[in-house]
Amino acid sequence: MIVTMKAGASREQIDQVIALIEECGYKAHPIFGSNLTVLAAVGDERGKSGVFERLGSQPGVGKVEYILPPYKLVCREISPGLEREPTVVKIRVRHKERVTERAIGDGRLSVIAGPCSVESLEQVMTCAREAKKYGATFLRGGAFKPRTSPYSFQGLAEDGLKILAEAREEYGLGVVTELMDIHNLDLVSKYTDIIQIGARNMQNFMLLRNLGDTDRPILLKRGMSSTIDELLMSAEYVVSCGNPNVILCERGIRTFETAYRNTLDLNAVPTLRAATHLPIIVDPSHGTGRWELVKPMSMAAVAAGADGLIIEIHPEPAKAFSDGQQSLKPKKFGELMDAVAAVASCVGKPPCWKD
Ligand code: PEP
Ligand code: MN
Numbered sequence: 001m002i003v004t005m006k007a008g009a010s011r012e013q014i015d016q017v018i019a020l021i022e023e024c025g026y027k028a029h030p031i032f033g034s035n036l037t038v039l040a041a042v043g044d045e046r047g048k049s050g051v052f053e054r055l056g057s058q059p060g061v062g063k064v065e066y067i068l069p070p071y072k073l074v075c076r077e078i079s080p081g082l083e084r085e086p087t088v089v090k091i092r093v094r095h096k097e098r099v100t101e102r103a104i105g106d107g108r109l110s111v112i113a114g115p116c117s118v119e120s121l122e123q124v125m126t127c128a129r130e131a132k133k134y135g136a137t138f139l140r141g142g143a144f145k146p147r148t149s150p151y152s153f154q155g156l157a158e159d160g161l162k163i164l165a166e167a168r169e170e171y172g173l174g175v176v177t178e179l180m181d182i183h184n185l186d187l188v189s190k191y192t193d194i195i196q197i198g199a200r201n202m203q204n205f206m207l208l209r210n211l212g213d214t215d216r217p218i219l220l221k222r223g224m225s226s227t228i229d230e231l232l233m234s235a236e237y238v239v240s241c242g243n244p245n246v247i248l249c250e251r252g253i254r255t256f257e258t259a260y261r262n263t264l265d266l267n268a269v270p271t272l273r274a275a276t277h278l279p280i281i282v283d284p285s286h287g288t289g290r291w292e293l294v295k296p297m298s299m300a301a302v303a304a305g306a307d308g309l310i311i312e313i314h315p316e317p318a319k320a321f322s323d324g325q326q327s328l329k330p331k332k333f334g335e336l337m338d339a340v341a342a343v344a345s346c347v348g349k350p351p352c353w354k355d
Contacts, residue, residue, distance in 0.1 A: 003027070003039040003055055005075040009305055014039070014058030014223045020058065034056040036062075045070070072234040074246070074276045084085045084277040089217045089245045091138075091193050095172035102137055102174055103281025104217075104247050109344040111268040112176050112281070113333060114140035114192075116323035117153060120158035126315045128167035130330035134337040135353025138194065139164065139173040140310055143323060144180045157247040161191035168193075170281055172308045176219060176310070182210050189216055198311070199224050199286075202234050212241020219310075221249040221283065224262060228271055235278060248272055249310065250301075252287030261289020261326070264297050269304035281308035285326045291317065295336045302343045309340065 003016055003021070014030070021028040025045035044049070045066070056064045064222035069075050076083050088106045092099050104110050118124055118141040127140050143160030145153065150172050156163070166176045174193035179185060180201060187196060194217045201207055202223035211218050218238055222231045235246045250269060254264025264287030273279050282301035284294045298309050314320045314327035328336065341351040 001041040001045070001052065001055065002065045002067060003041060004065075005037040005060050005259075007035050007041070009037060009060030009062075009116045013058070017055065017058050020055065024048055024054075026051075040067070045072075059201055064262045069232070069275065071229075071232040073239045073244075073275075074232055074235045074278055076275060076277045080097060085187070087244065087246075087277045087280065089247050089279055091174050091217050093168065093174040093193050095168060100172065102352075104281065105307045107349060108355075109302060109306075109340065109349050110138065110281075110352050111136045111337065112138035112140045112308065112310040114176075115136075115142075115144045115314050115320065116196045116285075116312050116327060117145050117321045118156050118163050118177075119321050121163050121166065121179050123315060124167045125170065126162045126330075128311055130315075130333065131313065132171045132173055133298060134330075134334040135341075135351065136311075136337075137173060137352060138176050139167055140176045140196075142178050142322075144184065144188075145180055146180055146198050147322070158187060161188065165191045178220070179207070179211075182207050185210060185246065185256060189214060192245070193217070193221050199226075201202070202231065205234075205237055208234055208237035209241050210252070212238045212243045214243055215245065216243070217245040217247060218243065219281070221251045222253070222265075222268070224252065224254045228268060228275065232272075232276060235276070238249055247281055247308075248276070249281050249283055250287070250306075251283035252289075252320070259318055260289050260293060264288055264301075264302055266297075266304045269301065269306050273305050279307040280305070281310055282306040283310045285310070285312035285323070289323075289326045291326055291328050291332070294331070295339055298336055298340050299343045300339045302349070303347055305347065305348070305349075309335065 018028045021041045026041040029040040031038045113136040145155040176194040178196040196219040255263040284297035312327040317324040317327040
């Protein structure tokens, strides 16, 4: 850590901070400038909780900063000049008594498609058939829905999970569904291949810790008001508790702009790429909230380097129980798949469905 003392900090205050740094197990390296004194606290930060905050509240301290990012495990850089290999999240999908291994982050583009909410067997079966026809390898669908209003459709719960599992059995697509409550972890794990943690739960730290105890791949969506660092710290919770299988998802953030539901922050893709070894996918459906923006923003996401996309589709968006305005009809989804395949090939990330 780097501790910058305030201009005018007394020698006594500086000595007290040096003493605290050493007491906490770091080596203090002071640099006495003509106006400011800077103290470098060198040492491994793991297991030393509270030091950052304690240093920040000492008399005479201006600011405290980390030298290396505080997310040690998801960080791309292990030490200056030494980088981790990209993480490839492997997903085992059971289908007709066989297990197929799929991967996200292996250098090919993958697509997850399906309805916002699981509404009926027929709706999910149609989505799965169409998603597969155009090249998606995963089926999404919410059985537990995080709705702003308690009076809105909340999802079909276990009945919805069973429908997703039935579609997997029929079409062999891996299932991605949201877990909202830790009490449903076993239930959701029973039916799903990737557990989605939605934007509203990105900082549900107890939930994240519990996911660290499973080996199930986790799709961690960025909170709508969360910074990149906060997203990475949330991923660090899961990984530090023992589960390395985390996929990050940019899904748009809240800004002053009201022309669309969210602002899809595509800066996040190359920024995350530089910061972490974890795979990165983009959700242009929630990121825009408008179906006609989904194809161009999917193409842009792939051009920016995304490893995958998660797209909402619906056989009849006008009748959808949730998010109909951002859901693509199957034919439009097919056009999107052709468009992103062309971009993916140009940026050296061949679409996995063209193998
Ligand atoms: C979803 O994917 O269905 C969803 C609710 O997304 P988010 O958590 O990004 O709002
Ligand atoms: Mn949705």
